[in-house]
Amino acid sequence: xxxxxxxPTVQSGSVADIAFLLLIFFLVTTIIETEEGLDRLLPxxxxxxxxxxxxxxxxxxxxxxxxxxxxxxxxxxxLEDLRLTTIAFLDNGGVSKxxxxxxxYCQGLRSPESSDNPQEAVISLxxxxxxxxxxxxxxxxxxxxxxxALRDREALKTFGESYTAMSSEYRNPQxxxxxxxxxxxxxxxxxxxxxxxxxxxxxx
Amino acid sequence: xxxxxxxxxxxxxxxxxxxxxxIVFMLLFFFxxxxxxxxxxxxxxxxxxxxxxxxxxxxxxxxxxxxxxxPTREYQKVFGSEPKIQLNDKFANVSEVGDYILQERAKKxxxxxxxxxxxxxxxxxxxxxxxxxxxxxxRKVNALKVNYTTxxxxxxxxxx
Numbered sequence: 536x537x538x539x540x541x542x543p544t545v546q547s548g549s550v551a552d553i554a555f556l557l558l559i560f561f562l563v564t565t566i567i568e569t570e571e572g573l574d575r576l577l578p579x580x581x582x583x584x585x586x587x588x589x590x591x592x593x594x595x596x597x598x599x600x601x602x603x604x605x606x607x608x609x610x611x612x613x614l615e616d617l618r619l620t621t622i623a624f625l626d627n628g629g630v631s632k633x634x635x636x637x638x639x640y641c642q643g644l645r646s647p648e649s650s651d652n653p654q655e656a657v658i659s660l661x662x663x664x665x666x667x668x669x670x671x672x673x674x675x676x677x678x679x680x681x682x683x684a685l686r687d688r689e690a691l692k693t694f695g696e697s698y699t700a701m702s703s704e705y706r707n708p709q710x711x712x713x714x715x716x717x718x719x720x721x722x723x724x725x726x727x728x729x730x731x732x733x734x735x736x737x738x739x
Numbered sequence: 740x741x742x743x744x745x746x747x748x749x750x751x752x753x754x755x756x757x758x759x760x761x762i763v764f765m766l767l768f769f770f771x772x773x774x775x776x777x778x779x780x781x782x783x784x785x786x787x788x789x790x791x792x793x794x795x796x797x798x799x800x801x802x803x804x805x806x807x808x809x810p811t812r813e814y815q816k817v818f819g820s821e822p823k824i825q826l827n828d829k830f831a832n833v834s835e836v837g838d839y840i841l842q843e844r845a846k847k848x849x850x851x852x853x854x855x856x857x858x859x860x861x862x863x864x865x866x867x868x869x870x871x872x873x874x875x876x877x878r879k880v881n882a883l884k885v886n887y888t889t890x891x892x893x894x895x896x897x898x899x
Contacts (some may be wrong), residue, residue, distance in 0.1 A: 551756065552799075554763035561767060565774035571793040572888035580878040593898040597868070612893060664868030668807075668861050669897030671870070672788040672887055679792040706856065708797050736873075 546584045550645050573675055589657055597678075598661035603670045614673055621681035624649055624696060625656050640689060640728065653685075659734040678733065688695045690721070698725050775799075779828050783808035786865040789892030796886055801855050803882075805836065807869060808862030818863045822865040824873065833869070838875040844882075856884040865898055 568626035570734025597617075598606045605612060607620055627649035638652035650656035658678060663669055694701075704710055705718040785808050796802055806825040810818040814830075826839045829844045844852050857877060861870060875886065 545780040547757075547760070550760040551763055554760050554767055558763055558767040558770065561770045561774065564777060565770065566777050567774050569787065569798070569888060569890055570796045571891065572796065572886045573790055573792065574794050574856075575885045575887065577874055577883040578743045578886055579883065580881070601824050614898065664866060664871075664872065665861065666867045667897075668867060669788040669863030671867055672790055672863070672889060673897040675887070676790040676792050676889075683792055692866055701829040703794070706794065706797055735874075 539678055555679065573672065573679060575675075582603040588688075590651070590655075592629070592648055593655045593657055595650075595656070595658045596661070597658060597672060599666040599670055600662060601663035601693050602667035605670070610718065614670075614677065618681050618684070619673065621658070621678055623660075625653050626679065626685060627656075629736050634653065637716055639693075653729045654660045656731045657734060659736055683730055686725050689728050690705060690725050693725070698722070766834055774890055779826065781806055781811075782814055782828075783810055783823060783825050783844070784862050785863075786862055786864070787860060787890050788894075788897045790889040790894050791892070793889055793891055794886075795858065796858060796888075799840075799891075801851055802849070803855055803857050804841060804860060805839075805857060806848065806860045807865050807873070809864065822862065822869055824869070832871045833876060836873055837880040840877065840880050840882045854884075856886050857882050858886045859886045859890045867886065 556656065559575065596606075596608050600606065605617065606616055607617065612620065617641050618626075623643055626641050626643035628638035628645055629647050629649055630636045630651045631645070636652050636655070641652065643649070660674065660678075683699055690696060690698040701718050702722055705715055705722060710718070740771065758881065783806050784804060807822055808823050808825075809815075809820055810830070811839070818830055824836065825831070826835065840857065844855060847855065859873070874885070877883070
């Protein structure tokens with residue numbers, strides 16, 4: 536009877552080795568993936584929209600040439616100036632008060648040379664075939680940043696909550712359905728104030 | 740002699756390794772949670788550009804991947820050093836992108852087929868000519884939602 540009580544202990548010395556084996560297996564077969572980036576919607580192929588004449592002042596022409604230089608309306612500028620240039624262009628609101636298309640929330644210079652209102656403002660992005668993708672992404676990023684800055688400003692003014700915070704909450708799958716619908720309405724309202732109109736012209 | 744033997748008792752006790760498994764298990768669980776399984780080995784150089792205004796890709800089952808970049812060194816002898824497109828496990832031409840998207844779309848469940856996003860994982864050294872060709876192909880098959888996958892970071896780093 537006395538002997539049976541002495542059950543031998545299981546050797547646990549090799550548990551560490553087994554765990555190491557598993558660890559190494561996971562280190563080898565898995566990767567830490569980046570799951571974030573810039574979202575874009577490409578234009579439809581079939582949609583042969585009739586050429587709507589756009590006034591020159593309503594287009595901000597950005598191009599990246601084959602030497603990776605950045606030109607805005609034919610003038611060479613640095614990437615660090617692009618965001619402010621874009622904001623100034625979008626936020627201009629050139630149509631004077633009382634006239635059709637007046638932009639009441641714009642805080643720009645209201646220059647008649649620049650865009651009429653954010654709804655009319657179009658950004659055209661031209662890339663040379665030899666230009667590098669890194670520069671293209673940097674430019675896209677600055678454009679998104681310009682829109683986000685303006686949308687944040689309006690959202691804070693209207694709802695007391697920033698546009699970027701609302702859209703990331705909207706995209707979070709854990710957000711409940713009613714909350715998402717509520718956010719969707721607000722996001723749409725802000726997007727209507729500053730709709731993103733980006734034309735990516737073909738490369739030359 | 741007995742004197743010498745006695746001294747040995749004063750030696751440092753061995754460090755207990757009993758908690759080693761726990762530490763290793765902790766590491767194991769960390770890696771299991773933060774990483775994802777590789778589904779295809781990447782055969783191209785893939786240093787993504789940096790961007791600060793990124794949005795997260797939330798649902799993995801709704802994403803198709805296209806890799807673009809220079810072939811890695813072991814493939815350079817065969818495929819040259821010009822940037823190439825990688826679809827699944829093989830190199831492809833621009834003209835095959837559309838077929839690939841259609842094929843992958845057909846594999847997905849019906850309700851997801853209209854909400855698919857194409858993630859472009861492009862090396863920052865690649866040139867825009869190839870990218871705009873890919874975009875034309877995507878437009879042809881009506882895969883309009885695109886995500887330029889980037890690292891979170893300072894976009895000015897891309898200029899170098």
